[in-house]
Amino acid sequence: MGRTLMTFANDSRVVAAQAFADEVIAPNAEHWETLGRVPYDCFEQAAKAGLCGLLVPEALGGSGLGVGAMAAVMESMASACMxxxxxxxxxxxLAGYVARYGSPSQIDRYxxxxxxxxxxxxxxxxxxxxxxxAQSIKTFAExxxxxxxxxxxxxxxxxGVFADLISVYVQTEHGSGAEGIAAFLIDANAxxxxxxxxxxxxxxxALGTAGFRFDQCAVIDDALVLAPGAAFKAAIAGINIARICVAAMCCGTLHASLAQAIDYADKRRAFGRSTLEFQGVQFMLADAATNLEAAKLLTASAIEQHDAGVDATISAAHAKKFATRAAFEGIGDCMQAMGAAGYSAEYSLGRHLAAAKMAQFLDGTSEIQNVVIGRGLKSIYGRS
Ligand SMILES: Cc1cc2nc3c(=O)[nH]c(=O)nc-3n(C[C@H](O)[C@H](O)[C@H](O)COP(=O)(O)OP(=O)(O)OC[C@H]3O[C@@H](n4cnc5c(N)ncnc54)[C@H](O)[C@@H]3O)c2cc1C
Incomplete structure (x- = not known):
């Protein structure tokens, strides 16, 4: 069993991402956790390997990847740190968004x-x-x-701690919900x-998460990237891709955690045997492995639908809900299989477990994935 998308395993960006994960992210992940961000020079290093313009068309200087290869890149990176x-x-x-929706001057500038x-x-x-x-946002542009x-x-x-360019969603007309939402591209230091x-x-x-306030922030017309009516639709369109990528990242992190637990249990001895030989330990890891394979299949299925031009909203919700849960529960079991060592900072399972929990909030919580799936229950699974 390999990565989620064997089709993309030999893509040069995926190979580069795995090397970047092993050589740059893994040795620095704990330092970045303390530092509170990924440093600039690492973004520049990633950029040299083509990993900062993944969704930007080649004609605009990017790597021109589709969703499958992008997800495979993220799966590789998350094997070191989600x-x-x-x-x-x-x-x-954001780079892909500027390429897709930006005006010629925004594209040139950013x-x-x-x-x-x-x-x-x-x-x-x-x-x-x-x-x-999200359609109830209150930040207002007058x-x-x-x-x-x-x-x-x-x-x-x-x-947020270090971003230079921010895409800001705002309401432009009180009481108009999604229809009034617009999006601006703003210099974060303006x-x-x-x-x-x-x-x-x-x-x-390491994710550098922070809040922002806007106090009489004046922007020119050219800062508008998506007009009222278009912005919320674009956000929803982008969210399926984001959910697929989060699912792929969970697969990468769970796979890395399983590898660590299996190696440890194989060497650890108790009662005269390797602990991996105990059926109780094997079954815990076997269940995590089954859930990992199921998460990979759901993720691959969502990508296949997306790439075939079929609406992937529900399949992306299934993949994200299942993969985040498989990662959170499976990484917990990997820790359990390692005994106290699993809880030690010497191994990365604590970091992986916290990231898997975080993934259950990002790009829509697990309950919101159920809201999406629930909407399709009658039409997909109903008898009439
Ligand atoms: C580390 C981190 C990074 C993030 N990064 C970003 C970012 O870069 N940009 C950004 O815009 N946001 C970001 N988010 C925010 C994330 O998208 C939100 O946390 C998420 O949308 C949920 O919103 P909330 O936390 O306000 O929960 P709430 O909406 O307050 O929900 C609280 C609880 O109620 C449940 N709930 C809500 N509505 C329903 C419903 N209809 N049916 C059933 N249950 C429901 C939720 O599932 C949850 O369990 C980030 C969050 C985290 C933790």
């Missing part, structure tokens, strides 16, 4: 630095009082003669943009 991988995923998604890893991107949708119900004035607060911004301190988390600080 939080670091997610930091790169968010950055790559894309070369994003692809080169010189400027880092982030997405700002969630707010302190609004998470799952039209002026020469542009827009933005006021409000954003919460839980991955890469006047009126206030970066909050990093969140103190149970772990996962």
């Amino acid at each position: 939080c670091s991988a997610f930091s790169f995923a968010v950055h790559n998604n 894309l070369p630095d994003l692809i080169a890893g010189r400027k880092i991107g982030a997405f700002l949708l969630t707010e302190p009082s609004v998470g799952s119900d 039209r002026t003669a020469s542009g827009w004035i933005i006021n409000g607060e954003k919460a839980w911004v991955s890469n 006047p009126g943009v206030i970066r909050e301190d990093a969140y103190k988390l149970m772990r996962g600080h």
Whole structure:
């Protein structure tokens, strides 16, 4: 059994991502956890391997990957550290978003630095009082003669501690819900943009998560990237890809955790035998392995549907819900199989476990995946 998408195993970016994971992310993951971010020079190093413009078409200087190869890259990176991988995923998604929706001047201004890893991107949708119900955001952009004035607060911004370019979702007309939501591209150091301190988390600080405030932040018309009506639809369209990537990352992290637990149990001896020979230990790891294989198949199925142009909303929700749960439960069992050593910081299972929990919130919680699946129950599984 190999990675989720054997089709992409030999893609040069996937090979480069595995090397980057083994040589750069794995040895530094604990340091980045303490540092509270992935350093700039690592983005630049990743960029040299083509890992900062994954979704940007080759014609615009990117790597031009599809969703399957992007997911396989993220799976490889997450085998070393899911939080670091997610930091790169968010950055790559922003670069892909600028390439897809940006005006020619926005593309000229921002894309070369994003692809080169010189400027880092982030997405700002969630707010302190609004998470799952994203169409209820309150950050407001008011039209002026020469542009827009933005006021409000954003919460839980991955890469927020160090991002240079932020995509900010705002309401433009009170009471209009999704139809009034627009999106702006804003320099994170512009006047009126206030970066909050990093969140103190149970772990996962490498993701550099922080909030932002906007206080009379004046932006020109060309900062508008998606007009009211278009922005929320684009966010929803992007979320299936994000969910598929989170599922793939969970597969990478669970696979790495299983490998660690199996190697340890194979060498560890109790009652005159290797602990891997005890049926109780084997069954725990066997269940984690079965769930890993099922998560890979669901992820691959969502990618196949997406690439075939079929609506992948429900299959992406199945993959994300199942893979995040398989990772959280499976990594816990890997720790259990290692005894006290599994709990030691000498091994990376604590970091992996916390990241798997985090994955159950990102890009829609597990309950929101069930809301999506629930909507399709009658039409997909009903008798009439
Ligand atoms: C480490 C981290 C990084 C993040 N990065 C980003 C980022 O870069 N950009 C960004 O915009 N956001 C980001 N988020 C925010 C994330 O998308 C939200 O946490 C998520 O959407 C859930 O929102 P919430 O936490 O406010 O939970 P709430 O919406 O307050 O939900 C609370 C609980 O109620 C449940 N619930 C809510 N609605 C329903 C429903 N209809 N049916 C059943 N149950 C429901 C939820 O599942 C959850 O269990 C990040 C979060 C974390 C933890």
